[in-house]
Amino acid sequence: MLKCEGLRKSYSGRPVLQEIGFELPAGAWALQGPNGCGKSTLLRLLAGAEEPDAGDICIAGVGMREAPLRARQHLSYAPDESPIYPFLTGSDLLDFVCMAKKRPLDTYVVGLIDGFGLPPFMGVRFSNLSLGSQKKLLLCAAWIGEPDVIFLDEPSNGLDLASRDLLAELIRQRSRETTIFYVSHDRDFVAATEANVLTMKDLSLRVINRHPK
């Protein structure tokens, strides 16, 4: 469902990612590694939020280079934090994502909004919300439109314990039919999602079907 090959990215001539290539089927996949090794950069490239210097990305059979809009219809991405929507309220943000994806706010996402305790905050501007509430909204947005591939950057950051448990359960359930590729330093959370743990070294030209040894 998620495939990439020959991915490279440098900033100011300094290579951050080199020859990344892998293929992941449905499942929960947790990427771990030292600070600065390029995990968030890789997520941005895979989600189409930033262009690689070289390489190809394929989401549910659709090439990001050939058909970027169609490829993005099959994915969603929750960054660690987002400065993009400071003036939007929570409701505005979710409406905006529904409009962009041409999909309704289904009962599943409405249940998640309730489960995260967000209803009292839906009319508050994004920039006036706590970091935890901002995170929850970005996570709710990631579940809109039943994406085939979901990218999450540090999804448990800032979440209260009940919300963290809810999210872990959600990832565990949805990963049966969805590729959920996320970055996390939170070992307990990763264990609760029953994710396969990957490091950057694992992401080099291979098909990954099980926990790499």
Ligand SMILES: Nc1ncnc2c1ncn2[C@@H]1O[C@H](COP(=O)(O)OP(=O)(O)OP(=O)(O)O)[C@@H](O)[C@H]1O
């Ligand atoms: N937009 C950018 N411009 C310049 N350098 C960048 C940019 N984004 C990332 N970098 C650099 O690329 C390297 C990898 O950063 P990245 O945030 O991807 O690492 P990470 O593994 O996610 O780190 P952490 O675990 O601390 O979140 C770092 O040295 C970072 O400073």
